Amino acid sequence: MPLIELRNISKSYPSEAGEVRALQGIDLAVAQGEMVVLSGKSGCGKTTLLNMIGALDRPSSGEIRVDGREITLLSEKERTLFRRRQVGTIFQSFNLIPMLTVEENIALPRWLDGFDDQETAGLVEALLVQTEMTHRRKHRAHELSGGEQQRVAIARALINSPRVILADEPTGNLDSHTGAQVLSILAALNQGKGQTIIIATHSREADVLAHRVIHLRDGKILDDH
């Protein structure tokens, strides 16, 4: 059974110019341990699709199952818990909390889940080592470079050991060298720990690292290889 299964997913938004159909009849299955790249031009529906899988948004129609659970039927509270425990999200603009330090940003999802400092410290330490950010643990987000911020975002996404990591244009705000470093961290996670990863990107650098590349255009899957 696939870890993630989307059946006939559509999403429309009302707009002044009429209805915008962001996704149209998407069927998709992602197995445990797969690394999938969603590619396509800006506005093709990549982010919308990721938001659906990450329970940040609801489809207009269709079903989404993650680990056998239909997430479109979840209550708001259940969706929050799903995001907190099952999904780790990495954003293009990093989205770190500016007032918190690096280690606090990483620990945040775990604290939100009710764990105290002692129960979290070991995991944070391990992730700091893994992302090579130990020397920056007391720094705040604005004191970091873009690559460093994205590494912290990756560590934060991993803290609750999620079943799936969703990365929305993780290299979009980075130079090519730093972008490559970030992708190699994600690839290592996938290869080393069998972490399921879905990356939305319009660049082609991630394609070589992925098991599958799904090409989207106008809200439809153009090809899947």
Next chain:
Amino acid sequence: MIIKVYRLFILRRYLQSWRQSLLTLFGLALGVTVFVSIHLTVGASLKSFKKTVQAVSGKAEWQLVREGKEIEEDLFPQIKKHPEVQAAAPVVEFSSTLHRPPNQAILIIGLDYFSEREFGRYSGALSSLTEADLLALLLTPRAVALPREFAAQVGLKKGDSFSVLVNGRYQKLTVAVLLDGRGTTQVFGGQMGLMDIAQAQEVFGKRGGLDRIDLILREGGEEDIRLQELKAILPPGVRWIPAGGREQGTERMIRSYQLNLTALSFIAVLVGMYLIYNTASLSVARRRKDLGVLRSLGMLPGQILRLILWEAAGYGLIGGLLGILGGWVLAGFLLETVSRTINDLYAMVGVADIPFSPSETLLFLLLSIAASMISAYLPARQASRLEPREVLYQKTGLIGPVKSRNWKLTLGGLGLLLVSLPLTWLPPWDHWPVGGFASTLTLTLGFSLLLPGGIRWGINRLFISRLKRKKGFISAWLGGNYVNRYAGRMAVSMAALMIAVAMLISIGLMIRSFRQGVDNWISRSVSGDLFVGPIFPSNQGFSQFMDPRVVEEIKSMKELAHVYAYRGVSTDLRGYSLRIWSGDLAVIQRYGGLSFTQGKGEDIFNQALNAEGILVSEILAGQLHLKPGDRLEMMTAGGPHSFSVAGVFYDYRTEGGAVWMDRTLFLRYWQDPRINGLRLYLKDPSKINPVRESILKRFADRSTLVIISNRELRDQILKIFDQTFHITYILEAIAVLMAFLGILHSSAISVLFRERELGILKAVGAASGQVRRMILTETTLMGIFSLIWGAASGTLLSLILIFVINKQSFGWTIPFHWSGTIYLQTLGIIVLGSFFSGWIPSRMAVRKSAQEMIREE
């Protein structure tokens, strides 16, 4: 086309952030409302008082008066014939109450209608009298002309009879004429009547006497020399004073009352200014990028500055208009409270409505705009100094670091606190406590500047470090972190709440101390079991006298141990209102009557009883810089006489200074044996009611007497005291409401401002409840820290209010009385208020989905 750019940016900003704009406008409008309403109500009372003085004086330049006694009417023909006098008019006045409706005050003025022509008083009301009216007034027995409005108000029409209290008996008068014209409504609030002087003398027991003679001198020559010539024919004790001169002291006291209320109402404006500052600074922070783009496109720093200032001016204009409108409405509600206080404490004023003044309205509007622009100046300057390069290439998705200037603010705050102490040592300027007010301002500003550093220190030490990532406290920990991190931004709203708290505590402590002081003073100084007089002790008490036979009969009652018969005289001395009280000081000494600022009571009373000494109140001693042993020259009925000051006593009467003297001394220099009232000391104080009933029964057919017990008098004094502070409580409540509005405003703006951050929190798994709790923790923490700061500054402010401002404004020494209840009450109000102020922002924070909040950046 820069105007178009301004218009686009300002108007769209208002519309885009309409909730924030409305909140800012509401806060500012509330501040302006309070300020305008206080200015209008007290101003209307002051104007009414001045109009009364003006309407009564007319064209009169000088007045001849005698202290505590009428002028013999034989003087009038001599004065009128004097070559230097162009016109003279005799006047008799009598303050009384109507029988129905009970206790309705009335001032009856006895005039010689034929001498009045040249004085043009009462704005022409007299000149409108027809020949038939004049004949009716002269020929009808006990005829009175009443203003038409007043007659209608008390249910009288032409030809009706009504009764007024005259020295313990009700005397019937007849309404012969109804007066039209605005002039009559300006005297004594329209509660007045005019009579022929001869009839007034007869009815009010002033046969052969005049209360004053008003004069207009001929033109030409030196006025001083002509007055000297006139002086030669004046009998001893009669003096001239400028027309309306006696009212200067009262006007000064009303002005003092106005100043204190205005200062209090200004706090509301200050809170409104804080809101504008907050809005402007957050608006700049939120639009850094837009402003950077404008700069990069060639907009000059000065144009950016003006953009922000015009935006604030827009708030000032609309908030000002709304505030002026609100001020008018609130003034209507406050009018009764304010005029009752002025009537109780200073003088009868009758204010029916608030006069509209276009120039005053324009001034309020300009002040509102100016206050808004001043409040926005610092953020505007900060915006004008933005470097476009820095802003445009700021790292994506991050809010720039908050620059910490804590040490500078802390140093500045400490400096201001240090300055506030020596400011309290400054002497008053024309009896205005300028140093005291300056000290409260520096103290408040000083505490405000210490706030950001204090918040950081306090939240770190007391909150964050203790809660540090404890299980179940993540929301509280995040809230604390946010307040700590953005203390600089939060500090402005917190300072506004701190000021409101300081106001609550300082005024609460001041009122509590004052009330306790008055209560102790009544216990010590207002001795006597029963108080007897023709009228309840009040402002009109001195024109009513007791029947001497009634006085003698009461004195002979076997149930009484002692009787203290007193006489009061209202006068003025060197521009200050003054009351002279005379009575048997041996009785006061025996029953522990007065409490002195220095010296032994026994020695002071001995000097007052045996060596022509007088006792002066602390207020008068302060006004005239008197101390025991000094001499004070007063005008007696027989001419000026210098008295030795035996002692200075504490006094909390609010109508100005007082002099107490023994009755023998008063009789020697004023030769007036009339008695205003009695204090009765019973052999058996438990028999108050039987004695009261026995007196009332015994004199029922001869005299109308008011008899009240010590307890009733004390309750009445404290009731008037409490009424006086009603307006203060209203102002306090509004300031606190505004401060909560500030917290709500700040919190709501911070939610809008960090929408993306909240979205991230939700995206990484924060539940709605956790976000809500975080916001509520923030506002509650803001409330608690404002409370701590406000309590500290409020306690210090109360000391300045009590020992500097009150002392310099009114001359009272009030013993400080600390009360823990005030702090507990304030704690309850603030904690609950701040929690609920966070309610709306906390709902706002969870209204949108995480995806919307992140995407919208």
